[in-house]
Amino acid sequence: MSTSVIILAAGKGTRMRSSLPKVLQPLAGRPLLSHVIETAKTLNVQNIITIFGHGGEFVQDTFRNENILWVEQKEQLGTGHAVQTTLSVLPTEGMSLILSGDVPCIGQKTLNQLLSVSRETGIGIVTLTLEDSTGYGRIIRHNGQIQAIIEHKDATDDQHQIKEINTGIYCVSNAKLHEWLPQLSNNNVQGEYYLTDIIAMAIADGLRVASVEPEFSFEVEGVNDRLQLAALERKFQAFQAKQLMQQGVHLIDPARFDLRGKLIAGQDVRIDINVIIEGHCEIGNNVEIGAGCIIKNTKIAAGTIVKPYSIFEDTLVGENTIIGPFARLRPGTQLANDVHIGNFVEVKNSNIGAGSKANHFTYLGDTEIGIDSNIGAGTITCNYDGVNKSKTLIGNHVFIGSNSSLVAPVSIGHGATVGAGSTITRDVIENSLAVERSKQFSKENYQRPQKIKK
Numbered sequence: 543m544s545t546s547v548i549i550l551a552a553g554k555g556t557r558m559r560s561s562l563p564k565v566l567q568p569l570a571g572r573p574l575l576s577h578v579i580e581t582a583k584t585l586n587v588q589n590i591i592t593i594f595g596h597g598g599e600f601v602q603d604t605f606r607n608e609n610i611l612w613v614e615q616k617e618q619l620g621t622g623h624a625v626q627t628t629l630s631v632l633p634t635e636g637m638s639l640i641l642s643g644d645v646p647c648i649g650q651k652t653l654n655q656l657l658s659v660s661r662e663t664g665i666g667i668v669t670l671t672l673e674d675s676t677g678y679g680r681i682i683r684h685n686g687q688i689q690a691i692i693e694h695k696d697a698t699d700d701q702h703q704i705k706e707i708n709t710g711i712y713c714v715s716n717a718k719l720h721e722w723l724p725q726l727s728n729n730n731v732q733g734e735y736y737l738t739d740i741i742a743m744a745i746a747d748g749l750r751v752a753s754v755e756p757e758f759s760f761e762v763e764g765v766n767d768r769l770q771l772a773a774l775e776r777k778f779q780a781f782q783a784k785q786l787m788q789q790g791v792h793l794i795d796p797a798r799f800d801l802r803g804k805l806i807a808g809q810d811v812r813i814d815i816n817v818i819i820e821g822h823c824e825i826g827n828n829v830e831i832g833a834g835c836i837i838k839n840t841k842i843a844a845g846t847i848v849k850p851y852s853i854f855e856d857t858l859v860g861e862n863t864i865i866g867p868f869a870r871l872r873p874g875t876q877l878a879n880d881v882h883i884g885n886f887v888e889v890k891n892s893n894i895g896a897g898s899k900a901n902h903f904t905y906l907g908d909t910e911i912g913i914d915s916n917i918g919a920g921t922i923t924c925n926y927d928g929v930n931k932s933k934t935l936i937g938n939h940v941f942i943g944s945n946s947s948l949v950a951p952v953s954i955g956h957g958a959t960v961g962a963g964s965t966i967t968r969d970v971i972e973n974s975l976a977v978e979r980s981k982q983f984s985k986e987n988y989q990r991p992q993k994i995k996k
């Protein structure tokens with residue numbers, strides 16, 4: 543049986559007090575709506591229909607590369623009205639999962655369960671029992687069977703005592719949606735077309751309404767304001783941290799770790815506190831990541847040690863390298879095995895060969911370095927003449943003395959030595975020594991100025 547997904551994403555999100563539409567607010571580094579879309583894509587569904595309204599073009603543009611059917615709900619007249627706007631594109635057969643763009647953590651397992659129970663009955667919902675059910679639609683049961691959903695504002699005092707709530711996630715037969723939605727009325731306290739009214743319609747049609755509980759309660763938490771967004775962020779992070787630890791990652795404090803993307807980690811990876819991993823990262827066996835590092839779209843091979851407060855973006859790091867503290871590896875950096883990059887060293891768009899070292903206060907940009915070369919403290923590759931970028935080529939077994947400037951384009955041959963403090967503007971041939979400084983002024987028996995006694 544074919545399955546569609548309908549995502550409600552037309553709400554304004556007034557309580558966020560933001561110019562960004564609510565469904566574009568980030569959770570774990572990506573829009574709320576993207577979490578829902580990604581989960582929907584794991585479900586083998588035929589189409590994903592998203593109802594947009596506020597910030598429409600911006601929302602559509604964010605997901606322009608996704609295969610989504612967009613339906614506009616010009617006026618937000620209620621959740622039932624929202625789903626009604628999809629009827630022109632909704633298949634007449636199969637089932638639809640109805641999800642909310644602001645309930646980002648709904649899980650694949652819960653939805654598969656909902657699908658399987660709803661296929662038997664024609665309609666099912668995800669419910670949850672809460673100690674404090676204030677504000678939610680209440681599940682009305684009779685002899686254990688669901689009869690209706692009553693919104694908080696429409697409920698009697700007795701109904702307010704009910705702790706089982708509607709999470710706003712449903713699975714309904716498309717034929718029934720086509721039949722029921724045009725019959726909704728807005729005759730209620732809020733004057734809205736309630737999607738929840740289809741439950742009573744199902745009962746009137748003699749159907750049984752199935753229900754499932756979410757695998758984890760945070761899956762059905764909605765986001766309405768920044769407090770809820772921050773609270774859900776922590777729960778989602780805790781969930782991801784737990785998964786990583788179950789896979790063998792040693793997080794020194796799971797509460798002080800953030801993953802905004804995907805991490806593939808080997809065994810005995812040790813991650814100290816306040817590390818942020820972004821995008822797609824892969825970290826090999828026995829890698830240690832020191833406190834406060836930020837690592838984005840980077841692969842770090844086995845045995846590497848990253849000391850605190852180092853920043854990586856779009857880089858490839860070999861085995862057994864030592865990096866940091868306070869190193870910055872920018873896009874296009876590739877380090878071979880056994881490389882050392884020390885404190886306050888910035889590397890951009892450069893390849894550094896096995897065993898080479900740049901341990902202190904250095905900028906390497908658009909540079910190729912061979913094997914076993916040593917780049918002295920304070921070396922700068924001058925890769926930019928104000929308009930164009932040029933390359934610096936450094937061979938194998940090169941020694942660059944401290945505080946040297948290598949003015950690109952320039953090449954330093956294998957085995958060459960550059961004296962400290964040199965400004966190198968011409969190529970240095972293999973195995974030669976190049977020293978380029980102004981002549982040293984010297985005076986024997988020099989006396990420093992003396993303090994004048996008053």
Ligand code: UD1
Nearest residue numbers: 550551552553618619620621624642678679708709710736
């Ligand atoms: C809804 C449910 C309630 C449930 C709660 C769970 C109804 C009538 N009530 O209430 O039973 O306990 O969710 O959180 O459905 N939206 C649109 N267009 C609209 C109205 C809403 O796209 O015209 C979207 C919103 O952006 C949001 C979702 O639908 O993503 C839910 O709407 P919301 O107004 O938050 O519904 P609740 O009153 O919270």
Ligand code: MG
Nearest residue numbers: 710764765766
């Ligand atoms: Mg709501």
